[in-house]
Amino acid sequence: MTAFIIRRLINTIPTLFGCSLLIFFITQAAPGDFLSARLTDPNIRPEAIENLRRNFGLDQPVYIQYFTWLGNLLQGDFGLSFTYRAPVLEVIIPRIINSLYLVLLSTIFLYLIAIPLGIYGAVNQYSLGDKVTSVMSYFFLGIPSFFFALIAIFVILQINFATGWGIPLSGLTSPDHAELGLVGKTLDIFGHILVPALILVLGDIASLSRYMRGQMLEYLGSDYIRTARSKGLRERTVIYKHTLRNAVIPFVATIGGLLPALFTGAGFVEVVFSYPGITPMFLTAITQQDIFIVTGFSIITAVLLVVGNLLADILLGIVDPRIQYG
């Protein structure tokens, strides 16, 4: 196993190097740069912009910029954000942590809801409950999450009007957050992320529960399950100890994608709910061509993905005794 891990780690080096090349040059390939928008300001002289360009190092040839960036990266310096004039890590880490709350909660919901739902659907196949769940799954699979988020905001607003409750509509905290005690602060944050987290995973719950159901059905029909039943084992043991453990193996492999997903934010739901996560900042950085935020964050994602996949493979080896790493 150790040899396997070391081999994998050595293999990731060229992968990450290639990633860095791609990330950097694709970002640079976009026409214009951070200062392009200022050219339309009728009050700013072109010389002032040239000066800034020199300050930011944007006038160097691209390959020199790449090596400067890579060199700094290997020393842990992700560069300075042009917009914020502050180190990139300092700027993105608070946002990543905010996203982490949201994605963590939504992942908990995901597994808590999808797996039992899938099992229920498989065990009670074609029952009324299963049919209703199927219809709703297809429904949620079809609607994009940000659209659903817009509808949710509208519904919450109407509820607020009708009942006078102050259900939070956006953001992470209420204006008086600083004055609440520890419990108050936790509840405040929880209240704000509840609805976005739910909406975030509706599509994923649908697909995961369908997949779970399919897997369970496949294994429920196998010979060894029939043997287990005829041996007289309790139904619960048959389902949870024998079928589930086999059915869940593919999901362990997908856990590898969980690690980067935890850090890369919740996508458009964050934008619609004005949630201060990493996605709105990343989008802004892309449109404003704040290249060091874009490249820094992308490289972090790439590293997390590689590490996550490695962890998933190790986990898979533990869960499935048929798999051996030599």
Add this chain to the structure above:
Amino acid sequence: MKKALVASALVAVTSLVFAQDEQLETIENPFVHPAEWSSAAPGEAQSGGQFRSYSISDFDSFNPFTVSSSPDLPNDGMTNGAGSNGLVRRNPNNLQEWVPYMAESYEVSEDGTVYTFQIRQGMRFSDGEEITAEDWVTTYEITTDPDVGANAYSNWFIEDEPITVDSSGDYELTITFPQPDAGALSISSYTPWPAHVFGPVYEEGGAAAITEMWTLSEDPANFVSPGPFVPSAYTPGERATFTRSPYFGTWNVDSEGNQLPYLEGHAVTLVADLNGALAEYLGGNIDLFEPSTVEQIQQIQQATEAGQLDATLLPNKSGEASSLWITFNWNHADAPFKQELFRNQDFRYAMSHLVDREAMVRLVYGGLAQPIYGGVYPVLEEWIDPETPNYPYDPERAAELLAGLGFTERDSEGYLINEEGRRISFNLVTNAGNDQREQAAQIFADTAREAGVEVNVRPIAFEVLVNQLTAQGDERGFDAILLGLTGGDIDWPFGSNVVPCGTNLHAFNYPEDGECLVTREISAERLYYQGRRQLDLEERRQTGFELQRIESELQGFIYLVGPSYNPSWNNRIGGNYSEEIITSLLSDALFGPRSKELTFVR
């Protein structure tokens, strides 16, 4: 012993309690904010409360020298906005009138180039240090250091000559201009940032050290503000809160002698999505929202009528300070047929006659806009020349003009052709993702199609568009661009980068040598510089009228429509300017049509 302990504890607690209630004394000679600057009734305003605003774009820094977001934290959060709270200030009831604010008085030399200001004594920053001439000088030095990269750097040059700032003593400041300039007082009203904070850093570390100061992660206790508010907290991506500066009220009072600002503080929430901002406004969580589409206005009206929201809404109150235009490329040596066409003024008049401005107002803006024919924003009413001829929507006249250019027949697809069988066909680019511009371009293309002109609308990425627009040379790579500009001066409402030849936003003609092509350009340039130097308002206006006439005959830019300004605010907030005078020019970036000091919560 115990009694003594209890007694002293009691004394300590009581003195603490009373110390908090102690107000700092007003100085002998404070600035009195006139009652006419607010629509509040006498005695109506009360102290306390928070104003809650929103911002779509994230903030980048607290550093007043390096900020480039809009709204920004130092100018819009701490003070009244750049250029509105310095030595002199505009009278909101008459924007061309300047009132001494941080200066007690000022004098202008005979030739109009030297302005001497006597600084009000006893003014203090939020940390209690006195505001003196040194603060203005240090701010000027740091802003004009090219390595700092301040946006305001360009303001300190007139035709490439620098403006200089000197002090003599603590309370006298002299600003010397290379020539008389209509914008002199506007430039002079820059905000003085604390020399005791920035000065030592600049001396030791230069521009590089300045750019590292006051970033978003700075401890709020270190901020020092010359304005009514000082930052109290910032949570990244969420909210910036400000609290009242305790010393501001010692030199700023209202007409009854109460210390200002009335507000305890204010908070700016970041709401990344405009729909989210509207939802928060309807839910009563933010106090200001300025709708720009009919749907948003309808939602506010519905909420108000249903009693769910108590707000004021003034649709179509005035024009915005922004314009939308189409410009044709005169530097098209790689397409001589088009180049000759675009350089022909009859062609440009014809194109202006083909712009159905009313349709754009109706379809693109839902009625919340007005047709415009020149570069001076309609909100600047006194600057608009009523007698300048323009070229309104008139397809028949367009057909006449095009026929005069030789385009008399139509081909099999209905397009006009000349003797050689060539069509009038060009690409119109605009920035992708801006729905209003794309729709306006399409409306123009449709009308042109009917008239027999082939227009291909091509939405492209903004950066590419800007590169094309500002490219210099004889083959600039575009046919026609549809774009808009915002901002600019209200003392001389013509762009310094737009009117003179050889400037980077003189977008229709920007050849390699930077020379004017036609005499009208030369006249326009001459009038531009002439007007800038005229300190007398009436003379300047007349020059402005002449300039508008020349520009209209030139039609370098074909103006389309200007969107409307539709202010709305929650009625729990008082202190707005009187409704008759409210225009987009009076709108503060965060607070809307009111002065920050005179805003109060009912």
